Amino acid sequence: MTPTLPRLTRAPASESFAGLLSALAALGHAAWVVDAAHGHVLAANLEAENLLERKDLEGLDADDMIANLEDMAYWDGVRCGIVTILESDAELTLRSGATRAVARRIAPLWLADGSALFLVTVRDRSREQRVEVERETALAELRATLEATADAILVTDLAGRIRAFNRRFARMWSLPDAVLHAGDDRAVNDWVRMNVMDVDAYDRRLEEVFAHTLSESVDAIAQVNGAVIERHAQPQWSQGRPIGRVFSFRERNPNRTGAPRDPGNLGVDQLTNLPNRSGFVEALEQAVHSSRESAGFAVLCIEFNRDALFGEGGDSAAGARRLSELAGQVRGAMRQPHFCARLGGSRFGVLIDYASEAAAEAAARRLIDVQERSGGVPVAVGIGCWPGVGLSADEILRHVEIAMHRAQHSTRSSFALHKFGFDSWRRRRDRIEAGLQHAAGEGRFRLAAQPRFDTKTGLAVALEVHLRWRDRELGELPASQFMGVAEERGLVGGLDDWV
Template identity: 45%
Template sequence: MSGSDAGIAWLTGQTSARAELLDMLDDPAWLVDANDRQVLHANQAAADWFGVDRGQMAGRRADSLLTTLEDAAFWADVQNGVVVALNSETELTRPDGRIVWAHRRIMPIGTPLPGRQMPGGFLVTLRDRSQEYRAERQRDSLLAELRATLESTADGILVTDLQGRIQAFNRRFAALWSLPESALAERDDEAIHRWMSAQTVAPASYQARLAEIEAHALLSAVDTVHLLDGARLERHIQPQWSRGRPIGRVYSFRELNPQRRGAPRLQRGGVRDESSHWPERNGFVAQIDDAVGLARRDGTPMALLCIEFDRDSLFALEGEGQVRAMGDVVEGLRALVPVQHQLARLGGARFGVLLRQCGEASAEALARRIVDQGRTAHGLLATTGLMVSVGIAAYPQAGLSAEDLLDHAEKAMERARHAGSSAWRVHAFDATDDGQRLARLHRTLREGGAGQSLRLRYLPRIDAVSGRVQCIEALLRWHDGEHGLLPPAQFLPLAARAGLAGALDDWALEHALHQAARWRAAGFVWRVSLNLSSWQCLQPGLARRVEAALQVADWPAELLELDLHEAALQADPELTRAQLRALRELGVHLVLDDYGSGDACLNLLRRFPLDAVKLDRDLVHGLARGATPEAGLAVALAGAARACSLAVYAEGVETETHRQSLLALGISGWQGFLFSRPLDAASVPARLAHEKKSSGGLARVKP
């Protein structure tokens, strides 16, 4: 019998049945008098739970049985005349010391006392969910492994049931189909299918083929899907089986013409979008090529506009609302763009305009008009209610080919989108967009020159109390032939875009561990620290690869520390938590780097298996200045980390004032230029041996 049945019996006045009803419950349960908050009656299961004789339960105070903060607050409210119900799950420690996960429910029952709103009493029930919780964790672990497998493939994967309801998909699928971020969060099946159909060159044909697929549960097939952005996707369809019967379908999508953004895909073309009858991306690139050739021969100007309407807002519209909004967009652009200029549909809510024999000034005027028409209450684009972003690229300022011009127009459009409201931007080169250097670094990475060009520099971290070296952090550097030694910010983003972030992480781990082993042979043993990229955290088998590197270098896992950034924890929390848990089981120490630099809630400290946090350098410097927002934030964040039993380190310590303010904060260790700048491998033993002789702060350890 459930606790609610017992409550019903009380409410109907069956006083004699109260004890009998409680005794019939399998889970621990007891009745509490509302007046003095003492136990009136408890069943045998409750006595067994607390490890006492059943007769000892009566008369005990309710707030002495379950001592969580939530229970204490509940009974305090009851004492103050506040009547509510409590229904939640909590972690409890039983009298025998066992920790269990239990569902606890407290419900008011009975006739209110005379002259008061207080009920006659409360029914408390407990249900041990530890076994279910372990099963859920095991299921979550299996799902994390499945997700890791899905993410490890270069193909886009979509899994549906037999009715087409979406069960799972990976990030590659979302990227191929240009799904907005809201689609990843909400998982609205109907909206996702509608969006996919709208991305195809021929939506009617796509829908007809999809209906044919769904009509045959055992269909295995391969076909090709053409998207508006110029991609050609090879679609593989296979039934999904379980226990000898089909339960769904697995679609895998492979891009047949993967080229960089803005380039013509494969065919050049006459294909047109069904809804607008404008050329799609391939046809638009061909038209730009023709215009570039004419401009090169005649010296006439030309320019491009790349226009995108807010995909997230468009995706959120339901059914016909989305169709009407897209129709309004098409008609609005048709009315705004002069007929001598060419419009194109580049995919989803993205459009292009080719302005022949017009320069940058004419393109700016048109972009301004489009943005103004979206903002004006009675403008031609106002009915859509969508934010619009416009990017401009002119020949020859932004490039000499169709590919470069379209790519640069799209980059300018991305900058406009970050303005937060309808806006337009003109493409402009800046110091960080050094095309020649990026191309050279990209070529070097791709051609296997990393081993000759990569360097590791080492930065010690000092124990705040003893002054000894806690750890040596290995920092990756790139030695460029023309620009010398480059910091990570100037080459890691390129490596990430080229798909080489994991290779760089593996290289740094392997070489840092082997260097640590060489120091050990010379008599110095320190923990080694490295940064772990967000990309690496999403790859399956991370712990196995780290374990293999440790075995090859003969280096103990307890002397390896991996630094993670907030973005790595947030990219895929469930998968990352499983990966980090496996690393912790090896013995690897895990540190949240740049702590306090992002927006993450403190819940991250509890959700992930971390050992320490490292305060961001801006907080360190703000703390030294005293009464600043950074100082207060540093104190609060350090306190929160310690409350979660995490050590607190600091980076960017450059002055004695910095160090003294951190000592007052109670940190465990610090690193920065005050002690040393990053050192090459040969300089580390000499530098640290000197510190030993001068201050006694280092111990020489036998291997």
């Protein structure tokens, strides 16, 4: 049963009240006492006046001290005779309009003469919050740095426990989604060992690396798929002492026969040193596959005004230098792990991991603000968030480019969101699932053959066969737009039988 408060019909005895005032002054942080019967402040210390930036707090309503919904609900309960303790973080709005993060506690207090009061104590958390924000920003920038490097990166502590790795590491060792999302170091290590040709030699060498904390090493690791991985191991230092190990991995023979395509190796734009359009499409395909069971991602299509970039004289050299600078500004506007590529001309694409629509908008605003403050090149940004933006890499890129063209209709730098809603996306997926169940029996699949040529001899050396599906409502779809649904719904077996 919830206890009720005895009503305070008189001021506390002078001796009790004097002792209470002394206690308030000695607390060292903001505090005030509230009359339980009328909900007025009876006394407050100097720290409370400084925190709230106002004098003469005595007599104010308790609701006005920290005016948020949680506090107002609490004092409504007090007026109904409900006694509880409220302790949580809150946001304090000052008379100037500024806000402060505080930790606030409200508890009933009974004096020796039987009178009932409430003691409110408030601790300013502004500095702690700044530290937390700075820490989160530093972690986000660290993750972005890990993703921006050309190498696969693995960071461990001195005992070998995994602290971080980037997507290139996951791709290099073919880590499945179940292992990526499990957060199990042993599962990651076991999967890596499964991909090594000589497991015993790998284990012995790794033990030697961790046994010599301060040493640096370079090794070659043969994978079962024929790749030869060059591994660099270096100690990680902090405040003059080693705290862990940083491993970087790079493939020595990426062009070997049968090597899988890697977005980072599909081609690098020589001007900006960023991946090209093919690499960006490959990264999108990987993101779609990885995000089916996890958080989504955002895609930005960014195009700078070519006339402003190259000028009336068409100075291509100056424009090229400026374009390289703009590539750095695009990356600088991102606060989360991302993959950036030059799509062609003055157009860039950015894939932001685990980003909401609000985070993508914030990144676009930062980029636009930089251009407007510096009198830079006008820019148009198209934004789309998975899953609503599309089911395949090509569809996603097409939709964000359409959104970017909408943004270009503005007379100044702006951004536009892709409008394809989640409900439409869900209906499309449901249609694909329903159609796939009968497509084979209705003869709606076909195979399209495409020859592959040797660029040196011009001769056809292989024949690629692609699966196509013609649906009554959706038209002809490539496999990339329906294979994901088929895998999730267990319909791949029927497709295999047909092929």
